[in-house]
Amino acid sequence: MNRIREAFQAGHKLLIPFVVAGDPDYERSLDLASAILDAGADMLEIGFPYSDPLADGPVIQAAAVRSLKQGTRLVDCLRLVADLRKRSAKPLIAFTYVNPLVQYGVDRFFAELAAAGGDGVIVPDVPLEEAGEVADAAEQHGICFVPLVAPTSGESRVRAIVRAARGFVYCVSSLGVTGERQQVSQQVRALVDLVRKHTDLPACVGFGVSRPDHVREIAEFADGVIVGSAYVRRIADAIEAGRDPIPEVAAFTEQLKQAATEAIDLR
Numbered sequence: 711m712n713r714i715r716e717a718f719q720a721g722h723k724l725l726i727p728f729v730v731a732g733d734p735d736y737e738r739s740l741d742l743a744s745a746i747l748d749a750g751a752d753m754l755e756i757g758f759p760y761s762d763p764l765a766d767g768p769v770i771q772a773a774a775v776r777s778l779k780q781g782t783r784l785v786d787c788l789r790l791v792a793d794l795r796k797r798s799a800k801p802l803i804a805f806t807y808v809n810p811l812v813q814y815g816v817d818r819f820f821a822e823l824a825a826a827g828g829d830g831v832i833v834p835d836v837p838l839e840e841a842g843e844v845a846d847a848a849e850q851h852g853i854c855f856v857p858l859v860a861p862t863s864g865e866s867r868v869r870a871i872v873r874a875a876r877g878f879v880y881c882v883s884s885l886g887v888t889g890e891r892q893q894v895s896q897q898v899r900a901l902v903d904l905v906r907k908h909t910d911l912p913a914c915v916g917f918g919v920s921r922p923d924h925v926r927e928i929a930e931f932a933d934g935v936i937v938g939s940a941y942v943r944r945i946a947d948a949i950e951a952g953r954d955p956i957p958e959v960a961a962f963t964e965q966l967k968q969a970a971t972e973a974i975d976l977r
């Protein structure tokens with residue numbers, strides 16, 4: 711059985727952080743990712759930095775710039791997955807935009823991601839028409855394709871999108887780009903319900919989640935919660951202030967994980 715499916719069968723709501731590979735540099739991003747998993751994250755989204763991250767807000771854009779300035783290439787991100795796999799048995803999900811994936815070679819990418827010990831992939835800007843082909847290529851190498859559905863996705867589009875889904879479905883909580891928000895829209899509950907009408911796969915929610923109360927609220931109806939910018943900002947702020955970011959992101963992970971386990975399951 712694959713690690714993603716196993717993780718969702720643990721019987722609790724999952725915490726899925728996102729960090730950028732190579733931010734602030736290779737070794738520290740490896741140590742940070744490892745510390746976040748050790749502190750209780752159930753799986754990890756590893757962002758492969760890209761020069762034109764259209765769907766990202768300023769926090770993650772800045773992290774991609776820092777990583778690219780370090781010379782991070784896609785092959786380094788795959789190596790990071792392999793190095794992280796040596797330290798953790800938890801699911802690792804590669805997050806890449808479609809251009810670098812196609813340039814590298816779709817089949818080559820998934821073969822190497824699988825060899826590195828990766829479990830899933832998110833490609834936020836893959837057109838729906840190509841999602842099936844990417845999902846099939848991923849599946850041939852045992853990698854779970856995780857598609858995104860947005861609040862604007864109507865029922866027929868949701869049905870088409872989730873058809874390509876293998877690991878879980880990523881429900882985007884709000885329009886716009888990634889970034890911490892004061893409130894996470896309740897609208898996403900309806901989107902999770904709509905996804906559930908068309909697939910038995912788990913439905914997770916991301917975008918804007920930045921505090922334990924957000925996690926508790928979402929974990930009442932979703933199967934997992936994704937948190938990205940709140941981690942990436944904490945890492946950037948600590949580095950900027952000359953502090954070791956690891957204790958802070960580990961404590962943050964424990965707080966969010968606690969909130970996820972406290973959530974009353976209203977499904």
Ligand SMILES: O=P(O)(O)OC[C@@H](O)[C@@H](O)c1c[nH]c2ccccc12
Nearest residue numbers: 765834888889916917918937938939
């Ligand atoms: O950063 P946020 O608001 O917590 O959202 C998660 C997000 O970082 C992560 O899943 C992600 C990073 N870049 C993306 C681009 C599109 C969709 C999702 C993402």
